[in-house]
Amino acid sequence: MPYYIGDVIRDENKLVARTPERFRDSGIEVLIRTPVERIDMKESAVQLAGGSTIDYDILAIGTGTIPILPGIPGQDLEGVFTLKRLNDAIRIKSYIDMKPVRSAAIIGAGFISMEMCENLRLRGIETTIINMGNLPVTRWDPIFSKRAQEELDRNGVITLTGTKTESITRGNDGRLHLATTAGELAVDLLIIAIGVRPDARLAAEAGIPLGKTGAIQVDFSQKTPLENIYAVGDCCEVFNRVSMRWVHIPLGDIANKQGRVAGRNIGGAPILFPGIVAAQSFRLFDLEMAATGIDEREANQAGFHPVSTIVWGNAIAGAMPGNSPVGIKLIADRSTGKLLGAQAIGEAGAVSRVNTLSCALWAGLGLEEVAYLDLAYAPPFSPSWDPIHLAAQDLLKKL
């Protein structure tokens, strides 16, 4: 009998083990709230927390990631959260609903931080981002990150830059007191969002090889180097079609695809996972931010000779009402003209353009082709020369 050892899923306000119900008539037994202690490869069994074991013919590991903690005093206090699972979001929401939360701080300025501060502000909570660096979302070019910072400022988010949090204590006022290099800050809620690392502990202890990234090593079938053990999702590596390297990019859509690929291979309808181009997006208040492929740093690491440009164009035809500027950054290889990466920002039309460019990266197109791509032009949707074309033509001049 196949087993699924899963998470509790909470539905609205009461805890519901929804997953078991979904599988009730499927012949799959679902164990929830059941930590696995150890994978015993000799016996082909997993050892559960209570001491009992389950034998397996084929094992699939989907242990996800662990939020990185700063390792400072007070990081485990009540009111201090990380955000990884659905349950984390539910816990944060419950805390806000039950306590008087008037102010919050977020340590970190990546895209999880950005998404959280939008939602905190929507609830009217005074929100401070504590950023060790100078700009948020450093995957993007500093010019675009600055625009993100302006969007934070415009929406009343307070940002402390170049600031490190050194300790958290509970004050006599019941609030969390953060000692930072920029002084003390008292808040009702703290979210730590400084990144995640693959949770490959069970796999590593069992001797399943990890990649250089620390995530579980898999092949294009999602199989680990061990014949009957698969891994999927945020705990394992994925092949980047642009850098041609195995990387660790924990994103939900990639995990979904890997799960499907592993399932088909285990179930006997083989399929290969063709890899990713690292497409990503998030919304920050009225701003779309999207990126795909690799940036100059990664391109250099992969042996390319990157050259890039940033071009600002119209999201839709200039004469149409509702037009807004969209910024496109393209990165290409100087010696071959091959497209290596793209970033976009704007109130509209940024994500859709990065999707088109993700397909161009997927197919390995060169700038000459991107500059003349046939897109579905109509004035309400784009200028006749799309910003994609303008950016590619501009970058061609720099090759």
Next chain:
Amino acid sequence: MPYYIGDVIRDENKLVARTPERFRDSGIEVLIRTPVERIDMKESAVQLAGGSTIDYDILAIGTGTIPILPGIPGQDLEGVFTLKRLNDAIRIKSYIDMKPVRSAAIIGAGFISMEMCENLRLRGIETTIINMGNLPVTRWDPIFSKRAQEELDRNGVITLTGTKTESITRGNDGRLHLATTAGELAVDLLIIAIGVRPDARLAAEAGIPLGKTGAIQVDFSQKTPLENIYAVGDCCEVFNRVSMRWVHIPLGDIANKQGRVAGRNIGGAPILFPGIVAAQSFRLFDLEMAATGIDEREANQAGFHPVSTIVWGNAIAGAMPGNSPVGIKLIADRSTGKLLGAQAIGEAGAVSRVNTLSCALWAGLGLEEVAYLDLAYAPPFSPSWDPIHLAAQDLLKKL
């Protein structure tokens, strides 16, 4: 000295020969309101309407299209318009501004008809579409065309289907009286939008070869079979990368690209025009409609073995506010799994998906790859399995 023999451009309410001014300091002489009577290839000269001639070393032809007229009595009456040039739009607008235009009819139900009726309705004009067929915009699958018809109905556009217009007369009431197979109709304004054909008259008379489509034959450099004569835009053919055939698809963005390619080749910075995938879109009130590639009929004509599916998905993550359904049709070759075409419809997210799929067609991707394309997923912009993925996976089952 290079010559440009162009059109008058009217700016707002007064006629301004804007084009000549733009070229004032460029060394290019611009002749406007200057019809060309004949191309004299022996003398390498063009003969102008007044009788004078201009010699050329290299000639570029961009004569565009001619609107097709039904050939019925009264089609030349005042108040009867076609819409091809900017000036046509200005003339229609002026007519509406000056006359009392309370009702209008459009003969034809293609995308120009759709775009016009939206604008007429926005001015509060009662609008009737006279359609010889049963559904509008037949490039799209009947299921999507029906949705377009519903959008017309919902916005108070009257449609006569299976209806032919037989004559137009000026009534004693000063209105245009249309005799149709569905009875008489009196309107203040009539737009004929039943298609265009390439205006290759000058070229044909000069002996420049036309393709099977009736448009001027060109190569990937936009050169006609004659060494020093180029053609660009709606008057010439273009290579369809999907059907691998030379076709006539008069669209503004294609014309723009061809002009640039010809200019570079004439100017000595050679470049090839890589062709098109026939991406197209328009907005109909609150609806986006987009299509790319070829449909079943064209696929059969090109020797493919088409198979297709229509899938409805969420434009953005189902749980997000503002979600709306988007329909995606994919057409693929049964024997190879190669993507051949795509159509999309929805209040949002249809055009952007067709752009991504246009890039997939451009690159010649197969359904297996489309089903796992890495797109920039985030809940405000798409579900984690995009409708593109769902459609490709569904169609894979039919191969």
